[in-house]
Amino acid sequence: xxxxxxxxxxxxxxxxxxxxxxxxxxxxxxxxxxxxxxxxxxxxxxxxxxxxxxxxxxxxxxxxxxxxxxxxxxxxxxxxxxxxxxxxxxxxxxxxxxxxxxxxxxxxxxxx
Amino acid sequence: xxxxxxxxxxxxxxxxxxxxxxxxxxxxxxxxxxxxxxxxxxxxxxxxxxxxxxxxxxxxxxxxxxxxxxxxxxxxxxxxxxxxxxxxxxxxxx
Amino acid sequence: xxxxxxxxxxxxxxxxxxxxxxxxxxxxxxxxxxxxxxxxxxxxxxxxxxxxxxxxxxxxxxxxxxxxxxxxxxxxxxxxxxxxxxxxxxxxxxxxxxxxxxxxxxxxxxxxxxxxxxxxxxxxxxxxxxxxxxxxxxxxxxxxxxxxxxxxxxxxxxxxxxxxxxxxxxxxxxxxxxxxxxxxxxxxxxxxxxxxxxxxxxxx
Numbered sequence: 001x002x003x004x005x006x007x008x009x010x011x012x013x014x015x016x017x018x019x020x021x022x023x024x025x026x027x028x029x030x031x032x033x034x035x036x037x038x039x040x041x042x043x044x045x046x047x048x049x050x051x052x053x054x055x056x057x058x059x060x061x062x063x064x065x066x067x068x069x070x071x072x073x074x075x076x077x078x079x080x081x082x083x084x085x086x087x088x089x090x091x092x093x094x095x096x097x098x099x100x101x102x103x104x105x106x107x108x109x110x111x112x
Numbered sequence: 113x114x115x116x117x118x119x120x121x122x123x124x125x126x127x128x129x130x131x132x133x134x135x136x137x138x139x140x141x142x143x144x145x146x147x148x149x150x151x152x153x154x155x156x157x158x159x160x161x162x163x164x165x166x167x168x169x170x171x172x173x174x175x176x177x178x179x180x181x182x183x184x185x186x187x188x189x190x191x192x193x194x195x196x197x198x199x200x201x202x203x204x205x206x
Numbered sequence: 207x208x209x210x211x212x213x214x215x216x217x218x219x220x221x222x223x224x225x226x227x228x229x230x231x232x233x234x235x236x237x238x239x240x241x242x243x244x245x246x247x248x249x250x251x252x253x254x255x256x257x258x259x260x261x262x263x264x265x266x267x268x269x270x271x272x273x274x275x276x277x278x279x280x281x282x283x284x285x286x287x288x289x290x291x292x293x294x295x296x297x298x299x300x301x302x303x304x305x306x307x308x309x310x311x312x313x314x315x316x317x318x319x320x321x322x323x324x325x326x327x328x329x330x331x332x333x334x335x336x337x338x339x340x341x342x343x344x345x346x347x348x349x350x351x352x353x354x355x356x357x358x359x360x361x362x363x364x365x366x367x368x369x370x371x372x373x374x375x376x377x378x379x380x381x382x383x384x385x386x387x388x389x390x391x392x393x394x395x396x397x398x399x400x401x402x403x404x405x406x407x408x409x410x
Binding site: 185 | 339344365366
Binding site for chain 1: 208212213216217219221222223224225226227228229230231232235237238242243246247250251292310312313314315324326327328330331332333334335336337338339340341345348349363400
């Protein structure tokens, strides 16, 4: 935290990055990065949930912004999306924690 | 609500809802409390601050507002102009 | 009943596993299918920088189209058969001698996906989002882009309901080129403002 840095405010949310001093000396990775199948599937699911009125983009963004700062910067772009989609669907009661836990157990092969 | 005309001097509210609890805001931190000039009215859109929480959202005017970066950041800087979409409820006419 | 701590633990599940679990639960409820996912991916993959490049090339050769594009990017895209239904309104920023535009989304990653496709990795990076509003000339130099002296840079922070693309200037030495040849010059970065067409740049 640096309250004297102009344009920097300790009340700033961590995703609100415009002009933030600690990133000014970071180079930009300009190389092309192909999206993975996982990335494209997450993107597609978000669109389907939006089109069917289950969850809006604004809600996706709220959920992304709710990820704690260290995690936010560690997770990949679409990993943040998955976390937010899960957060929103749980909050809205579209899926329950029990259902998710059972599905995770089934994936690991130790359920049912 | 009367629309702000192009050329109107405005000030962005120096408000920090994110410091008071859960919030979703489209007004970047670096513009809070800053003065700018309305470039144009872009249209009217539901308030994302409410949409983000699946609450009923009022339809609000959205403006393109021009800011002078030299009033925000010390040199070195190289932008001549910042042009940012700001919702009407964040703007006060000067 | 699930406690907030248990919910948090669920959310901290590695994303790939969490995504598979979400899909399984949603599929069991009939809310999503593999076929729908595949169809949506195919649709999304079809939106690519070549779409925006067609618009730019048309604007370079047809003054009436250029005027339409600047006045209403959505209509201009639709006029070339680019699907815009459900997409946010498209605004077009016209570069001119002495004025260059650069698009950023400092809060997230708002990008004119209908005409340029998925946002590139750099557009979503913290460094790009932090630096664009504060030192755009230093930022675009990372692509090898140097603007004519005295050029004013207008940085457009895409914060809300519009999506913005840049209409770059037609490069010199292209008189008489047809639209397809002109379109082949236009890259993704040219339509965001990190590069300019015809300038040797290291990536994009």
